[in-house]
Amino acid sequence: MAINRYTKMAYDSADDMIFGKCKHPVKTGLGLEIGGGYTTPEINYAPRPEAGASKEKLVKEYQRITTDIMNRMVQVGFPAVVLETEHVEQMTNNPTWGGEVAHAQKTIMEEFHDEYGIKCALRHTPGDIREDRDYLDLRGDKFTVLMESFEEIAANGADMLSLESMGGKEVFDYSILRNDVPGMLYAIGCLGTMDMDFIWQEISSVAKKHGVVSAGDTDCSEANTAMFIGGGLLDKNLAHTLAIIARAISAPRSLAAYEAGAVGPGKDCGYENTIIKAISGVPISQEGKTSTCAHSDVMGNVVMQCCDLWSNESVEYHAEFGGTSVQCWGESLAYDCALMNTATATGQEKTLRDLFMLSDKYRDPQGYVLAYDNAYRVGEAIVKDGNDIYLRAKNAALKSVEIMEEGIAGKLEMTKFEKGALADAKAALMALTDDQDTFMSDCMTKYKEEVKVFLPENYGL
Amino acid sequence: MTSLDIDPSDILVRYNVKLEKAMTPKDAAAELYPKDELYRQIAVAIFDGEEDDVIEGLEKAIAAGKNPIALIDDALMVGMKVVTDLYDQGTIFLPNVMMSADAMLDGIEFCKSQSDEAPVSKGKVVCHVAEGDVHDIGKTIVAALLRANGYEVVDLGRDVPVDEVIEAVKAEKPLMLTGTALMTTTMYAFKAVNDRLLEASLNVPFACGGGAVNQDFVSTYDLGIYGEEAADAPKIADKILAGSSISALKEEFHKH
Numbered sequence: 185m186a187i188n189r190y191t192k193m194a195y196d197s198a199d200d201m202i203f204g205k206c207k208h209p210v211k212t213g214l215g216l217e218i219g220g221g222y223t224t225p226e227i228n229y230a231p232r233p234e235a236g237a238s239k240e241k242l243v244k245e246y247q248r249i250t251t252d253i254m255n256r257m258v259q260v261g262f263p264a265v266v267l268e269t270e271h272v273e274q275m276t277n278n279p280t281w282g283g284e285v286a287h288a289q290k291t292i293m294e295e296f297h298d299e300y301g302i303k304c305a306l307r308h309t310p311g312d313i314r315e316d317r318d319y320l321d322l323r324g325d326k327f328t329v330l331m332e333s334f335e336e337i338a339a340n341g342a343d344m345l346s347l348e349s350m351g352g353k354e355v356f357d358y359s360i361l362r363n364d365v366p367g368m369l370y371a372i373g374c375l376g377t378m379d380m381d382f383i384w385q386e387i388s389s390v391a392k393k394h395g396v397v398s399a400g401d402t403d404c405s406e407a408n409t410a411m412f413i414g415g416g417l418l419d420k421n422l423a424h425t426l427a428i429i430a431r432a433i434s435a436p437r438s439l440a441a442y443e444a445g446a447v448g449p450g451k452d453c454g455y456e457n458t459i460i461k462a463i464s465g466v467p468i469s470q471e472g473k474t475s476t477c478a479h480s481d482v483m484g485n486v487v488m489q490c491c492d493l494w495s496n497e498s499v500e501y502h503a504e505f506g507g508t509s510v511q512c513w514g515e516s517l518a519y520d521c522a523l524m525n526t527a528t529a530t531g532q533e534k535t536l537r538d539l540f541m542l543s544d545k546y547r548d549p550q551g552y553v554l555a556y557d558n559a560y561r562v563g564e565a566i567v568k569d570g571n572d573i574y575l576r577a578k579n580a581a582l583k584s585v586e587i588m589e590e591g592i593a594g595k596l597e598m599t600k601f602e603k604g605a606l607a608d609a610k611a612a613l614m615a616l617t618d619d620q621d622t623f624m625s626d627c628m629t630k631y632k633e634e635v636k637v638f639l640p641e642n643y644g645l
Numbered sequence: 646m647t648s649l650d651i652d653p654s655d656i657l658v659r660y661n662v663k664l665e666k667a668m669t670p671k672d673a674a675a676e677l678y679p680k681d682e683l684y685r686q687i688a689v690a691i692f693d694g695e696e697d698d699v700i701e702g703l704e705k706a707i708a709a710g711k712n713p714i715a716l717i718d719d720a721l722m723v724g725m726k727v728v729t730d731l732y733d734q735g736t737i738f739l740p741n742v743m744m745s746a747d748a749m750l751d752g753i754e755f756c757k758s759q760s761d762e763a764p765v766s767k768g769k770v771v772c773h774v775a776e777g778d779v780h781d782i783g784k785t786i787v788a789a790l791l792r793a794n795g796y797e798v799v800d801l802g803r804d805v806p807v808d809e810v811i812e813a814v815k816a817e818k819p820l821m822l823t824g825t826a827l828m829t830t831t832m833y834a835f836k837a838v839n840d841r842l843l844e845a846s847l848n849v850p851f852a853c854g855g856g857a858v859n860q861d862f863v864s865t866y867d868l869g870i871y872g873e874e875a876a877d878a879p880k881i882a883d884k885i886l887a888g889s890s891i892s893a894l895k896e897e898f899h900k901h
């Protein structure tokens with residue numbers, strides 16, 4: 185499959201973006217249309233650790249999880265649901281295991297669909313196993329196993345294929361702990377995008393062959409790492425102003441999946457997805473206040489603003505007072521979707537969207553930049569130089585800096601520390617060349633020397 | 646575009662802004678630098694994370710007759726302590742500590758190269774990420790903060806088999822072992838490490854942390870001490886040096 189870069193926005197204005205609708209809805213699974221006018225819960229789960237002991241135990245665990253979720257959905261009268269299975273490592277490393285789990289889950293979903301007519305679809309996300317103990321190994325033997333895993337799940341019932349790929353992570357891990365913004369730009373914007381181009385052409389071919397959906401990726405390994413290191417308001421491991429610059433840079437990187445044949449829905453933990461929806465018009469999954477079972481962040485409501493699927497990221501399967509964990513979290517998600525869909529049915533959707541957005545906009549620089557009006561502007565900066573993976577990432581970073589500066593002049597309060605980190609980041613970005621080749625070769629020299637585990641051949645360099 | 650807007654102070658509090666110290670990091674550091682001009686220059690270079698200036702400062706001090714090995718404690722460690730104290734107070738952030746630690750380590754290497762004596766460290770710590778787990782950023786932070794506090798770190802990396810951990814403890818005889826795990830599926834390796842250490846009568850304190858790990862879990866094995874944040878690692882090591890027993894460490898660091 186070829187790469188087609190985005191050089192135009194899918195939406196004429198930010199105000200046209202809304203939850204539950206997108207420019208290019210995706211039909212998938214059993215009667216489901218994603219982004220076609222309604223939001224749908226996407227429930228994620230992890231097996232209990234002891235279930236990983238054998239294939240039989242794992243399959244059984246996922247059967248229980250699937251049955252529990254489907255039961256709860258019909259018990260409370262929800263019209264549609266998506267299940268996402270993020271593989272535990274054994275399921276990807278043994279491709280047939282993943283396939284068997286997909287088959288077992290889909291069989292149950294089909295039974296519920298036949299009996300109740302509930303619309304549903306299954307997403308599978310293999311683990312990005314392309315690494316050895318010390319080094320990334322993006323194009324070697326592990327890559328072959330990963331692709332076999334995609335083949336197996338696609339052939340056995342998965343409706344949507346996703347991945348949280350790791351290209352650029354070795355340089356990123358080094359840079360993020362050193363406030364090195366050019367390093368982040370190189371890691372995510374350049375190396376990350378190059379690996380995305382590579383892997384998503386492959387995944388899209390598999391999807392095409394099996395008639396399933398090539399769904400999309402997230403910059404979990406980099407932008408979310410920054411978000412986690414940033415932590416809460418009182419943590420002191422990373423300025424949140426830098427975390428959001430990493431996020432802005434991740435948008436063109438995750439966009440590359442759709443340039444290589446993916447069609448959405450983008451994956452839940454990609455907080456960069458609002459920017460991507462603005463550019464590409466693909467449907468997106470998001471997580472926020474309903475993923476507190478998996479992590480805490482400062483953007484619980486704002487990310488709901490334009491979601492098409494609404495997710496809980498992941499919860500370990502176990503008993504709660506209200507049923508099993510997947511039932512409890514699934515029910516919460518589905519009620520949120522019912523509220524959004526009610527807003528749509530009564531013509532109040534833009535008001536609800538703006539309430540979601542405003543309740544977090546000034547909580548933190550991250551939410552401020554991702555508020556859909558600002559996210560749209562980051563998108564415009566990306567498509568302006570859409571054909572140059574370096575420049576568009578640099579544009580995204582600079583635009584996020586500009587947006588934060590406006591925020592400081594307005595209602596966004598920041599500490600001196602956050603402002604200082606922002607000013608340093610801006611200076612570092614302004615000092616950079618506009619020439620991709622110069623930047624790439626400078627970085628290659630620098631990071632080959634400084635990052636012991638950086639192997640350029642992972643990127644075909 | 647939306648016309649709705651809000652006065653955010655009605656709905657949220659940015660506690661970090663409210664509580665921020667009045668002093669800038671530079672001013673706060675200036676109060677803590679050593680008075681001796683030769684040492685001071687080195688300390689400032691460490692604070693700024695400038696390797697080249699650190700070496701330059703060391704060269705000057707050595708030319709003025711200072712003992713290279715003594716400079717490690719008198720200048721490099723003193724400069725680094727300014728950084729870690731300010732980090733503990735919340736005045737500066739982790740990346741500054743990392744950059745300063747890089748500069749300090751370069752300085753130590755330089756001092757060693759200028760002398761035949763070997764420096765004595767505060768003690769040795771072995772760090773690792775649990776078998777099957779590749780999440781290593783927390784471990785990298787723990788290792789950096791330990792080094793920043795004057796400990797020698799043997800970093801075994803990530804996804805480290807239990808056997809390898811035991812071998813390293815036997816070979817290195819550290820004053821403490823640390824383990825990081827971010828997955829509920831991998832943290833059980835800590836129990837295996839604990840059991841194997843006890844079998845071999847290696848009663849080394851085993852500080853454990855990382856996203857998935859919690860105090861209840863760590864309390865179930867004898868050598869385990871739960872550490873909530875990376876900054877606890879050097880604090881635990883300091884207490885071990887001061888003679889705390891494992892049960893006293895559990896008492897102090899198990900906060901929940």
Ligand code: B12
Binds near residue numbers: 357780
């Ligand atoms: C970044 C990340 C990744 C990156 C890791 C990059 C790297 N080099 O580390 C990548 C993309 C590689 C990754 C991969 C995977 N991940 Co991951 N990942 C995360 C994420 C988003 C953040 C983790 C992080 O870096 N936090 C920041 C660091 C600084 O925090 P920390 O390590 O906890 O350390 C702090 C403290 O704990 C403490 N500390 C740490 N160690 C010690 C030790 C001592 C002695 C002391 C005192 C203190 C201390 O100090 C630090 C700062 O104070 C978490 C989400 C979450 N909720 O945690 C998921 C998460 C950990 N990942 C998860 C999963 C499932 C995976 C994968 C299996 C996904 C897949 N299907 O492929 C693979 C795992 C592969 C493997 N075999 O390990 C799950 C684990 C669920 C579970 N079973 O428990 C999580 C929780 C996400 C979720 N909610 O589902 N991941």
